[in-house]
Amino acid sequence: MKQKLDQIEKENSSLNVKSKPKSSSGGGGSGKEEEKVVLSINLFDSVLRDVCKATHRFCKHLIELMEKVGWDLKLAANSVYPDVEYAKNGHTRYAFLSYVFLEMFRGFDLEGFGIQGGNDDFDSGGGGGGGKRFYLRQFVEHGKVDAMEMLRKNVNCSFAKFCENKYQQLINPTMESSLFKNMDQNEFILNSWKSSASFYESFVDMANLIWMLHKLAFSFDPSVEIFQVEQGVDFSMVYMENIMKKSASIGKTKGKVEFTVIPGFKIGCTVIQSQVYLT
Numbered sequence: 001m002k003q004k005l006d007q008i009e010k011e012n013s014s015l016n017v018k019s020k021p022k023s024s025s026g027g028g029g030s031g032k033e034e035e036k037v038v039l040s041i042n043l044f045d046s047v048l049r050d051v052c053k054a055t056h057r058f059c060k061h062l063i064e065l066m067e068k069v070g071w072d073l074k075l076a077a078n079s080v081y082p083d084v085e086y087a088k089n090g091h092t093r094y095a096f097l098s099y100v101f102l103e104m105f106r107g108f109d110l111e112g113f114g115i116q117g118g119n120d121d122f123d124s125g126g127g128g129g130g131g132k133r134f135y136l137r138q139f140v141e142h143g144k145v146d147a148m149e150m151l152r153k154n155v156n157c158s159f160a161k162f163c164e165n166k167y168q169q170l171i172n173p174t175m176e177s178s179l180f181k182n183m184d185q186n187e188f189i190l191n192s193w194k195s196s197a198s199f200y201e202s203f204v205d206m207a208n209l210i211w212m213l214h215k216l217a218f219s220f221d222p223s224v225e226i227f228q229v230e231q232g233v234d235f236s237m238v239y240m241e242n243i244m245k246k247s248a249s250i251g252k253t254k255g256k257v258e259f260t261v262i263p264g265f266k267i268g269c270t271v272i273q274s275q276v277y278l279t
Helices: 002-015 041-068 073-080 089-104 132-143 147-153 158-170 173-180 197-217
Strands: 225-227 240-242 257-262 264-267 270-272 274-278
Touching: 041 073, 041 089, 041 173, 041 197, 041 264, 041 270, 073 089, 089 158, 089 197, 089 257, 089 274, 132 197, 147 158, 147 197, 158 197
Parallel strands: 240 274
Antiparallel strands: 225 264, 257 274, 264 270
């Protein structure tokens, strides 16, 4: 993400474009760094694409662990979305992908992402409650630090609380014990959400990008809105995209929604489509 921010700053500099400075009542600080970032739909979409890639990687780890310990994936998928008739056996992965996306994005429409109790320089003190520039500054500053290093150095920061809460929502203790019970003792730390280095790192990578996307969403005026589609709704090309369109020889453009895989977003009058599984 640091490389992406550096690239954004370089491109903006070459265009000699900067965000228009606002009055100092917006919340303290010089704001020099965030002035180098131009808010745009393309920027939001670019970070969202990174979120999707990271979430796919985490889900791949999760499914591999399920298979490793002998889980019945069809049964597990049915516990997420009962009685879905999947077009192919491998499509059960969309149920797990949906589960992760929707849990991770729960609370995205709230300014604090539903997290309480964190304390760090960006979430309290002089910068707090500083409006849109405050969130843009959080986006920029968070993108310039290493997420793993941040978690090691400040276990009480809001990002650490976010990771802890989201992990507990995704992987309950019984599920974690089942997933990691057969792992090497040196790698397995009972009752710790850092049970597997690769699994932990893929989760933090995903959580880090979603955290940044949230800060970016609240930098817009008005803030970016998030939405998902309910089961049984008729497919709409305006608000939805068929998640299977790239794997199917003929993409479905009609049908009903079984479940939302990736939520959609509204930026002013612009819609970033929700990705859905159709029947």
